[in-house]
Amino acid sequence: MKGILLVNLGTPDSPQTPDVRKYLNEFLMDGRVIDVNPVLRTFLVRGLITPFRSPKSAKLYQEIWSKETGSPLLYYSVIQQKLLQERLGSEYQVELAMRYQSPSIEDALDRLKANLVESIRVIPMFPQYASASTGSVIDKVMELVRTWQTIPNISFVNSFHNDPLMIKAFAENSKKHGVENYDHVLFSFHGLPQRQLIKCDHTGNHCLKKDDCCQTLTDVNKFCYSAQSYDTARLIAQELGLPKEKYTVCFQSRLGNDPWVQPYTSEVIKELAAQGKKRMLVFCPAFVADCLETVYEVSEEYNTEFKHLGGEHIQLVESLNDNPLFIESLANMAQGK
Ligand SMILES: C=CC1=C(C)c2cc3[nH]c(cc4nc(cc5[nH]c(cc1n2)c(C)c5CCC(=O)O)C(CCC(=O)O)=C4C)c(C)c3C=C
Numbered sequence: 279m280k281g282i283l284l285v286n287l288g289t290p291d292s293p294q295t296p297d298v299r300k301y302l303n304e305f306l307m308d309g310r311v312i313d314v315n316p317v318l319r320t321f322l323v324r325g326l327i328t329p330f331r332s333p334k335s336a337k338l339y340q341e342i343w344s345k346e347t348g349s350p351l352l353y354y355s356v357i358q359q360k361l362l363q364e365r366l367g368s369e370y371q372v373e374l375a376m377r378y379q380s381p382s383i384e385d386a387l388d389r390l391k392a393n394l395v396e397s398i399r400v401i402p403m404f405p406q407y408a409s410a411s412t413g414s415v416i417d418k419v420m421e422l423v424r425t426w427q428t429i430p431n432i433s434f435v436n437s438f439h440n441d442p443l444m445i446k447a448f449a450e451n452s453k454k455h456g457v458e459n460y461d462h463v464l465f466s467f468h469g470l471p472q473r474q475l476i477k478c479d480h481t482g483n484h485c486l487k488k489d490d491c492c493q494t495l496t497d498v499n500k501f502c503y504s505a506q507s508y509d510t511a512r513l514i515a516q517e518l519g520l521p522k523e524k525y526t527v528c529f530q531s532r533l534g535n536d537p538w539v540q541p542y543t544s545e546v547i548k549e550l551a552a553q554g555k556k557r558m559l560v561f562c563p564a565f566v567a568d569c570l571e572t573v574y575e576v577s578e579e580y581n582t583e584f585k586h587l588g589g590e591h592i593q594l595v596e597s598l599n600d601n602p603l604f605i606e607s608l609a610n611m612a613q614g615k
């Protein structure tokens with residue numbers, strides 16, 4: 279039996295402030311997320327960020343929480359795990375975990391261990407590599423497995439930003455909206471502090487050295503989150519036959535006052551509204567399942583902001599969720615193809 283471990287980011291246990299606070303504390307106290315020294319991190323997270331952010335975030339989570347199915351991120355992640363298990367059959371044991379909160383990575387690894395799996399393939403559910411997401415999942419799995427007496431063959435998917443089936447799945451999800459019905463297309467990725475891009479640049483002389491240095495993926499910046507994001511956008515655009523002038527890559531969800539990767543989605547929306555664009559189609563290809571950042575931030579916040587600026591509508595392209603092409607893409611990754 280071969281073990282497959284799907285790991286997404288995590289979500290609070292409920293949309294109530296105490297659970298959101300617990301989630302934010304675990305998430306933001308991760309040294310790969312708030313990457314400053316532990317004393318400063320504790321002060322920032324426990325003293326400043328979570329006391330103020332938890333009640334505000336709880337209100338947002340209440341907006342997207344379904345009475346029947348709970349958090350969209352967990353709901354779609356469970357579906358992905360079930361569909362992948364069905365697709366791979368009984369030779370595989372597919373487990374789902376979240377990097378923060380539940381279901382925990384520790385419990386999922388224990389279930390694989392209890393079944394004496396001969397190998398474990400870990401798939402962090404983030405198409406583009408970032409230390410704060412993929413890196414953190416790999417780090418946590420290694421920390422836990424390090425304590426085992428018998429360590430099976432273990433491997434990790436580092437990124438899948440250019441996976442052909444993943445690209446096709448995003449393109450397919452947009453077709454029901456008809457790209458031709460929109461003035462412009464945004465590829466809005468989750469943001470990242472600029473500092474973290476620079477830290478991932480092992481050459482020390484590439485990332486953010488020039489205005490456009492992270493906009494093209496090359497051998498030098500092949501692990502750069504920004505370069506991988508531009509590449510994902512380029513490939514989806516190519517799949518849809520979208521010319522360069524019809525789309526913009528941007529980055530959403532900033533936290534704190536440090537500079538994050540630019541351009542910011544909120545600024546791009548302002549510029550496009552000022553240019554007279556009325557209808558925009560937005561892909562969020564950093565996420566493989568709909569979550570707070572897609573369902574609320576794009577469909578509600580950015581849509582409202584755009585309308586205030588004179589725009590008519592922002593349409594979110596639904597995430598990969600249960601798309602069969604994406605399940606096939608996961609099956610390929612699980613089988614090391
Ligand atoms: C796509 C991968 C992700 C990266 C990279 C990432 C980096 C990152 N995120 C924060 C802060 C927050 N992110 C929040 C939500 C959130 N983030 C991701 C993914 C990545 N984050 C997802 C899938 C979600 C949604 C979770 C859900 O339950 O739906 C939040 C919480 C929500 C809020 O309060 O706004 C915060 C905070 C940082 C600081 C960071 C890199 C340094």
Ligand SMILES: [Fe+2]
Nearest residue numbers: 287468531571
């Ligand atoms: Fe995030």
Ligand SMILES: [Fe+2]
Nearest residue numbers: 485492499502
């Ligand atoms: Fe870069």
